[in-house]
Amino acid sequence: MRVGLCSDTHDNLDLARAAVETFEAEGVDAVIHCGDVVAPFTAAVFDTDFAFHAVRGNNDGEWALAETIEEFGTYHGESAALTFDGVDVAVYHGTSEGLVDALLACGDYDYVVRGHTHERTHEERDGTVHVNPGGLPFPGADDVYHVATLDTETGEVTFHEILPEK
Numbered sequence: 001m002r003v004g005l006c007s008d009t010h011d012n013l014d015l016a017r018a019a020v021e022t023f024e025a026e027g028v029d030a031v032i033h034c035g036d037v038v039a040p041f042t043a044a045v046f047d048t049d050f051a052f053h054a055v056r057g058n059n060d061g062e063w064a065l066a067e068t069i070e071e072f073g074t075y076h077g078e079s080a081a082l083t084f085d086g087v088d089v090a091v092y093h094g095t096s097e098g099l100v101d102a103l104l105a106c107g108d109y110d111y112v113v114r115g116h117t118h119e120r121t122h123e124e125r126d127g128t129v130h131v132n133p134g135g136l137p138f139p140g141a142d143d144v145y146h147v148a149t150l151d152t153e154t155g156e157v158t159f160h161e162i163l164p165e166k
Helices: 011-026 039-047 066-071 097-106
Strands: 002-006 030-033 049-055 081-082 087-092 111-114 121-125 128-132 145-151 157-162
Touching: 002 011, 011 039, 011 145, 011 157, 039 049, 039 066, 081 145, 087 097, 097 111, 097 128
Parallel strands: 002 030, 030 049, 087 111, 111 128
Antiparallel strands: 002 145, 081 087, 121 128, 145 157
């Protein structure tokens, strides 16, 4: 199974649409958004043929966001524990590094997927893989937007640079 991973779209419709196009081209079966979608109009971009899962980010204050996502996907609130083909994935926005570290150390998950820092991360800690697909570029973080794909069969995580059409 192929799972798309993204985070921190912050209402940038061009990048959100380009992320969806990348996921469709990669043939993903599901997409996980690690928070900071921000508004319902951006969430609606992810209303496609793949299963969609989202957690709340620290900038997701729009009241209708959860209701909008629930129309076509699953809004999990602060965090989610998901299983794809026997692969256990914890999803959390990442505002508390202590909680991220606890999820990585607990040994219950194959992957901990998070956002918030806007920096791509792919590391293994004691048998658990920590992935942050990145976020909108800003100083001190990634210089371009990225998403990632996870192949649950091979364990391969691939980052994709997202460049919206001009």
